[in-house]
Amino acid sequence: MSDSKKFSRLTANAKDSLIAQMSKSGSGAGVSRRAPARRSVVAGIPDSMCDFSQLPGYKELKIHQTIAVQTGIMEPYFLCHDGLAKDTTRINGEEYLNFSTYDYLGLNGTERLNNAACEAVRKYGTSASASRLVSGERPPHRELERGLADFYGTEDCLAFVSGHATNIWTISQLLNRNDMIVYDALSHNSIIHGAKMSGAARFSYPHNDYDALERLLSDSRASHKRCLIATEGLFSMDGDLPDLPRLIELKKRFKCFLMVDEAHALGVVGETGHGVAEHFGVDSGDVDIWMGTLSKSMCGCGGYIAGRKPLTEYLKYSAPGFVYSVGMPPAMAATSAEALRILVEEPERAKRIQELGGFFIQEAKRLGLDTGHGQGFAVAPLIVGNSLVAGLLSTAMHKRKVNVLPIIYPAVEDSAARLRFFLSYSHSKEQIAQALAIVAEELPKVRKLATSFSDESASN
Structure with a gap:
């Protein structure tokens, strides 16, 4: 029997064990295979429909926890x-x-970053107090964005309070059901969920298989208005790079936008830490959307989009994850801006x-x-x-x-x-x-x- 089949058998045994335990203890209405579910005042709807412990995902979690206990993990x-x-x-x-x-550059907790954060707290407090659109804009936000734009050689940059939300709300705001999104199969969860929320046609290609990507574009690009190709600059699970020159060639030939998520590449890839464009020696302007997070090399929190001014201006006034979310704490923006300066200096x-x-x-x-x-x-x-x-x-x-x-x-x-x-x-x-x-x-x-x-x- 293969290891995967043995593991499946182990999972099944854990499931049976969990069901027996829950039935014996009387917890988890509706778990027992034999006991009929009690009916609520709304005919036909069992009580388990308003019991969080009966969520399929929660049951799956408890199965995995049971396996861990049984095996000593x-x-x-x-x-x-x-x-x-x-x-x-x-x-x-x-x-x-x-x-x-994620403290890739070893900067977290250094005196220089701590001083930057403390000075910002003294000036602006611990919160932006509102969305930046309303009254949450502070000088450190613009300082950070200008620094990142200069770093990437782009016209502008926009910082979000959440890195995960940066991908979700950027992708879902830029494309719709008339468009298509193509992404590497190992792309981050936030790219995939952003694509789902957009309503666009979604295609994934096998990891770093650009012949497969080319076939997808040849077959489907002409049937859609806009197309976005999304990839990671340094893949977060596998530690490898995309073939950026090939991606740029394909995006130009098939008239697509190209988005590169540099969450793990900023400060790490390239001779001076300028990322995958520097590594391959390509013009950063050939990438339409540079995305990254501030929680890794930049020792802060949040995410950013760097690119042309129309891109960032549109997102600033329309992306729900920016418009309706509180602004990044000024101290976090000041800290990341200082970390970026250190990266450039060192x-x-x-x-x-x-x-x-x-x-x-x-x-x-x-x-x-x-x-x-x-x-x-x-x-x-x-x-x-x-x-x-x-x-x-x-x-x-x-x-x-x-x-x-x-x-x-x-x-x-x-x-x-x-x-x-x-x-x-x-x-x-x-x-x-x-x-x-x-x-x-x-x-x-x-x-x-x-x-x-x-x-x-x-x-x-």
């Missing part, structure tokens, strides 16, 4: 860190090597990340570990086989005082479950080598343990 999420999460962190008073931080930070990323790939391969599509940047995956193995390995790493989280199905295919390492300017090669050595030591053990769980499940 710790809950890896929502761990409370006692202070700054840098190359090391403290969890419940104990120090861990830390590979679960391009060696980007070079350091790339050096560490290259070392990670080299050392992992020396140890026989699978780095997937990783190309040696701040996002470094280790493919381990399936979700059960990934969960057990993350637990084993935690016990060895290394904080690195698993990425499991449905975020990725079950066969591509992984540990995802985030590398920071603060890390040393010695720390990376130590963590990878522990992976190499623990992985055979957890694979053996996972097989025993699956075999036991299959025999029941």
